[in-house]
Amino acid sequence: MNYSADSLPPIKLIPLNKETVSAPERQRTNRPTKIAAPTDIRWVKVLEFLRSNNLAPNTRKLYERELKRFLAWTELHYHELRSRHFGQYKEYLMQEVHTHEDKPLSKSSINAGIAALKSFFKWMCLAYPDIIATNPTLSIKLEKVPLPPAQSLTPEQMERVWSALELLGETKQRDTALVHILSHGLRAGEIVQLNVGSFDSKLLFLPDTKTNEPRLVPLRKESREVLAEYLQAREEQGEVLNSLSPLMISHHPSYQGERLSYHGIYFAIEKIGELALIEDLHPHQFRHTYATDLLLLGVDPTHARKLTGHQSEKAFRRYTLRSEQSAAIAAYYRAIGEEDVE
Structure with missing residues (x-):
């Protein structure tokens, strides 16, 4: 059978996506066709x-x-x-x-x-072991850098933090409880995940941590009382608490009563730092202070690492350096008979 050009059916162009522009329209706009970039x-x-x-x-x-x-x-x-x-x-x-x-x-x-x-x-x-059976990054080494010193707060700075809390308004009770929790070495991200059920009136239970290992954190008597009073105040204001209720809540107008976010914690501490005249105060400094204080109190480094949730002994070394230095200075004064020298 012979076919002529006139007997063939007309060719119909089907656009592949919404961004495909018809030929007449391209001629009118004189713009190139816009094609979506493929997903990597x-x-x-x-x-x-x-x-x-x-x-x-x-x-x-x-x-x-x-x-x-x-x-x-x-x-x-x-x-x-x-x-x-x-x-x-x-x-x-x-x-x-x-x-x-x-x-x-x-x-x-x-x-x-x-x-x-x-x-x-x-x-x-x-x-995906079917895609990568052996980790190709094992042989690449990190650059050797000196371990940064611990960014611990001095006792005088901590006193200014406690005083600054008294100057707060609506968020005073929550932020006081927040600082008490931070001063027990918790990371900001760990606090975000805490529920009311995480607090048993004495300990904080952290099921989700950076190291993926659950952790128990014992609280000082004053901190236990502050946290209990904060939760009681929320109930007195009409909030119905259960074990899954967030331990820390937001006071932001757009998120009132919702779980306090990571950025909310940073903002709260930044505000406290401004009132305390401590430049660039951030939540992790309380963690550094806690770890350093544990060692200065004579807590065994192994126990201190368990309390702070540090997996790496090398990373924890920054805290032991200060306690060792303090111990060496005290030993010197004892040796020369000047134990009471300040």
């Missing part, structure tokens, strides 16, 4: 990693930024990556990436990028 399948795994891990907001933000930087550096799929590629990427961070001030990245910043990769690929090996 590798990024889908990153998002799954970020969702499935109990990361503090700041850590999540850092990991997201560093993993995005890595995926922009290479087009290789995860199963194609080898140890040498991560060595090359480390060189790239050291030699080609600069800060906004056009300075090379510090060793700490380089380590942050490497740590994000190590955490992600460790997770990939566990979650």
